[in-house]
Amino acid sequence: MxxxxxxxxxGGTGLYRFPGLEDAEKHVVNTRFGTPSDRIVIGRVGNKRIAFLARHGEGHSVAPHRVNYRANVWALHHLGARRVVAVNAVGGIREDMGPRAVVVPDQIIDYTHGRLSSFCDVEGAEVRHVDFSHPYSAGLRAELLVAARKAGVAVVNGGCYGATQGPRLETVAEIARLRRDGCDLVGMTGMPEAALARELELDYACLALVANWAAGCGDQQEISLPEIFAHLEAATAQVPMILSALLAD
Known part of the structure; x- marks a missing residue:
């Protein structure tokens, strides 16, 4: 293209379409890495051309450990994307990252296993050792923070995202370990997506939406799925305002 x-x-859990897209068209993209999670929707917001992909499929049919991250990232790159904002539902560990908080993390630790995590993993591909010291693009992170401020949305600047395997939620002991490791958030879809974006030299940043306290955090005794979805809906409602402000620049 x-x-x-x-x-x-x-879009992550709870964000299955991009509100306000004009002239939207759905594109089926087949890649050498397989099929993306869903058709990619391309449209316009004002004079800006936007691509949207639901990471779990429009009906949330793809579990975190079954997402074809390589196909997703490759397809967006193939269609002409050079900047990617990933929206991820997460659990909060740090005290200022409770339910409904919106966070722009700056670090990540990968606890996943068995996922196809590199474009090098195909016959004949060049082996590349990309610098991943700072997994999120500083420039795009800064733009998101400015956009949130313009939109009047409170966001937390920085934090470490611990990426776990899923689809089950974590034990209290696992979250205690993540806290000791320095993680402030826990989610299931941050990796290998961020690393794949780096391999393709995409600008990539994350909007992490806190859906619940992680196990053993806050004052909750048990994680309630209805509460998770209520918190996530409230946090997700702020995303279009941030992205609209980002696109207005």
């Missing part, structure tokens, strides 16, 4: 995508958005 010759047309440049001004911004690609990967």
């Amino acid at each position: 010759s047309d440049i995508i001004d911004l690609a958005v990967i």
Whole structure:
């Protein structure tokens, strides 16, 4: 594709479409790495060309450990995306990252296993050792923070995302370990997506939406799925305002 995508958005749990897209068209993209989670929707917001992909599929049919992260990232790159904002539902560990908080993390620790995590993992591919010291693009992170401020949305700047395997939630002991390791958030979809974006030299940043306290955190005794979805719905409602402000620049 010759047309440049001004911004690609990967929607996580609770975000299955991009509100306000005009002239939207759905694109089926087949890649050498397989099929993406869903059709990619391309449309416009004002004069900006936007691509949107639901990471779990429109009906949330793809579990975190079964997402074809390589196909998703490759397809967006193929369609012309060079900047990607990933929206991820997470659990909060740090005291200022409780339910409904919106966080722009700056670090990540990968606890996943068995996922196809590199474009090098195909016959004949060049082996690349990309610098992943700072997994999120500093420039795009800064733009998200400015956009949130313009939109009047409170966000937490920085934090470490611990990426776990899923789809089950974590034990109290596992969260205690993540806390000792320096994790402030826990989610299931942050990796290998961020590393794959780096391999393709995409600008990539994360909007982490806190759906619940992680196990053993806060004052909750048990994690309630209805509460998770209520918190996530409230946090997700703020995403279009942030992205609209980002696109207005």
